[in-house]
Amino acid sequence: xxxxxxxxxxxxxxxxxxxxxxxxxxxxxxxxxxxxxxxxxxxxxxxxxxxxxxxxxxxxxxxxxxxxxxxxxxxxxxxxxxxxxxxxxxxxxxxxxxxxxxxxxxxxxxxxxxxxxxxxxxxxxxxxxxxxxxxxxxxxxxxxxxxxxxxxxxxxxxxxxxxxxxxxxxxxxxxxxxxxxxxxxxxxxxxxxxxxxxxxxxxxxxxxxxxxxxxxxxxxxxxxxxxxxxxxxxxxxxxxxxxxxxxxxxxxxxxxxxxxxxxxxxxxxxxxxxxxxxxxxxxxxxxxxxxxxxxxx
Numbered sequence: 001x002x003x004x005x006x007x008x009x010x011x012x013x014x015x016x017x018x019x020x021x022x023x024x025x026x027x028x029x030x031x032x033x034x035x036x037x038x039x040x041x042x043x044x045x046x047x048x049x050x051x052x053x054x055x056x057x058x059x060x061x062x063x064x065x066x067x068x069x070x071x072x073x074x075x076x077x078x079x080x081x082x083x084x085x086x087x088x089x090x091x092x093x094x095x096x097x098x099x100x101x102x103x104x105x106x107x108x109x110x111x112x113x114x115x116x117x118x119x120x121x122x123x124x125x126x127x128x129x130x131x132x133x134x135x136x137x138x139x140x141x142x143x144x145x146x147x148x149x150x151x152x153x154x155x156x157x158x159x160x161x162x163x164x165x166x167x168x169x170x171x172x173x174x175x176x177x178x179x180x181x182x183x184x185x186x187x188x189x190x191x192x193x194x195x196x197x198x199x200x201x202x203x204x205x206x207x208x209x210x211x212x213x214x215x216x217x218x219x220x221x222x223x224x225x226x227x228x229x230x231x232x233x234x235x236x237x238x239x240x241x242x243x244x245x246x247x248x249x250x251x252x253x254x255x256x257x258x259x260x261x262x263x264x265x266x267x268x269x270x271x272x273x274x275x276x277x278x279x280x281x282x283x284x285x286x287x288x289x290x291x292x293x294x295x296x297x
Contacts, residue, residue: 165266187238
């Protein structure tokens with residue numbers, strides 16, 4: 001069972017703290033927006049509650065008694081701490097926050113490396129990244145912007161194309177001079193698409209585009225998450241059919257190479273926001289940043 005605090009009314013404590021700090025009932029009344037008589041009544045109530053005389057009332061001025069002088073710094077510190085805590089909480093609440101939802105792989109490989117540029121542009125906006133391979137309902141969540149990967153449409157939402165995706169075979173350069181003819185000697189890395197679609201960029205589609213007959217499977221690796229397939233390719237576990245947009249940094253750094261083609265088209269990334277209510281200034285700023293990042297390539 002909780003402890004019941006036997007404290008005087010907060011209004012009486014506030015009146016005493018102000019009067020003790022200002023050594024004036026009149027000035028305390030002006031600060032708190034009440035009459036000097038009200039201050040006097042509050043302090044009298046506090047004295048009756050404590051059984052202590054807190055002020056020595058003199059002509060045209062008041063002075064703290066010994067008891068009042070002991071109580072005042074305790075109350076002053078308490079009110080200062082209370083005020084500082086409220087200020088911190090209010091500042092946190094006042095800061096704008098924008099939540100962007102995207103797939104796990106897109107968040108890790110495309111959004112995260114670019115976040116520093118957003119903070120440099122908008123230090124007053126907190127960015128929250130929500131990574132999930134399940135599409136969130138914008139109207140029923142705290143998500144402000146969703147990066148949807150697919151072909152749409154997205155009824156009831158504002159959706160614009162960010163960019164289309166291409167997939168190609170990529171591998172760790174330790175495999176040496178791979179060519180399309182010895183592809184069957186290297187383990188194939190797969191990841192599971194969340195939804196079946198005839199245009200999903202799979203190895204079956206790639207072999208068809210390449211005009212090749214797929215050899216009997218051997219030493220294959222299957223992952224439920226695209227990010228894990230990327231990590232496996234970087235680690236040299238095999239060759240993976242991956243989004244060139246998501247492995248751009250690995251290709252640029254030489255951690256992965258694209259030994260041959262062809263490429264096959266993937267789906268399209270869309271920038272999706274609510275229409276009701278329309279996006280506020282912070283969400284519009286984040287959307288503009290995303291557009292600028294797409295333009296950077």
